[in-house]
Amino acid sequence: MSFEKSLGFTARWEGGESDDVDDPGGRTFVGITQASFSKWLKVPLENCQDVFTATGDQVASFYRAYWAGMSGEGYDRIDERLSLLMFDAAVQHGPSLAVEFLQLAIGAEPDGKFGPKTYSTLQTVYEDTPQILLDDLVMHRRDHYHERALKPQLTKFLPGWLARVDDCQAAADTTEAGLINVVRNAHSKAPLPIAIDGVS
Numbered sequence: 001m002s003f004e005k006s007l008g009f010t011a012r013w014e015g016g017e018s019d020d021v022d023d024p025g026g027r028t029f030v031g032i033t034q035a036s037f038s039k040w041l042k043v044p045l046e047n048c049q050d051v052f053t054a055t056g057d058q059v060a061s062f063y064r065a066y067w068a069g070m071s072g073e074g075y076d077r078i079d080e081r082l083s084l085l086m087f088d089a090a091v092q093h094g095p096s097l098a099v100e101f102l103q104l105a106i107g108a109e110p111d112g113k114f115g116p117k118t119y120s121t122l123q124t125v126y127e128d129t130p131q132i133l134l135d136d137l138v139m140h141r142r143d144h145y146h147e148r149a150l151k152p153q154l155t156k157f158l159p160g161w162l163a164r165v166d167d168c169q170a171a172a173d174t175t176e177a178g179l180i181n182v183v184r185n186a187h188s189k190a191p192l193p194i195a196i197d198g199v200s
Contacts, residue, residue, distance in 0.1 A: 002076075003067050006087040009171050011059070013164045014091065017052050022153040027051060030059050031091050040065065063091075070095045071114055078126055081172035085137055088168045093144070101144070105136035138169050 014031030027034040029051045038048040040062050054062075067073075070090045075083040089098035096112030103110040106125040108118055125133050142165055149158040 002080075003064065003072060003087075006067070006072070006084045007060070007063050009084060009168065010088045010091050011063075013088070013167070022156070029054050032059065032062055037062070066091070070098070074114075074119065078123065079130060079134070081134055082126075082137075084172050085134065085168060088164075089137075089141055092164075093141075097144070101137055101140040104140045105133055134169075134172075138165055141165050 011030050014028075016029065018028040019026070025033045029037075032040075032051055032054065034048070034051045035045060037051040037054065038045045041048060043049070067087065070086065072083055072087060075086050086098055086102065089101055093101075095114075099114045099118070100110040100112045102114075102122065103112075103118060106118070106121050108121050122133075142162065145158060145161040145165070149155050149161075
């Protein structure tokens with residue numbers, strides 16, 4: 001599972017422009033919040049380029065750095081399916097919470113830190129029960145969605161969240177649309193799938 005394939009899947013689900021008052025992420029484009037975009041550009045938020053105007057190259061560069069920061073290649077070396085599941089979870093929930101889902105799936109202490117101990121345990125569990133590991137990872141993400149949806153303002157997002165994680169699990173071994181078309185469609189205001197940005 002290459003970076004490009006993982007990003008193609010995630011960008012498609014993140015959709016285009018989102019500025020829902022009930023969305024904790026706030027103003028978001030293809031899954032990138034205005035605050036994250038400002039931090040990545042190293043420009044004060046008040047002087048930052050509007051994230052809605054981000055180019056395809058900027059989106060790809062942002063997520064390339066994100067992939068490197070979450071050790072995407074490390075997951076790839078164990079199982080390409082794992083890299084997609086972890087990348088999509090990290091983009092939507094943040095890297096730390098994605099690691100917590102993984103740690104729960106492998107029976108490790110969920111501290112949100114992907115260090116040598118977690119990596120070693122991951123390798124051992126994967127060698128013994130790879131499919132169970134992947135299924136458990138998705139299960140813990142689903143559980144988190146249901147917990148979040150208990151908040152009244154977030155209940156409306158639950159069907160989309162569950163559809164996304166189901167699609168992610170099914171897409172792990174398939175070829176997804178590339179990022180270029182996703183960004184082009186987002187800027188053109190074409191119909192997009194349910195956008196669920198910035199929810200941890």
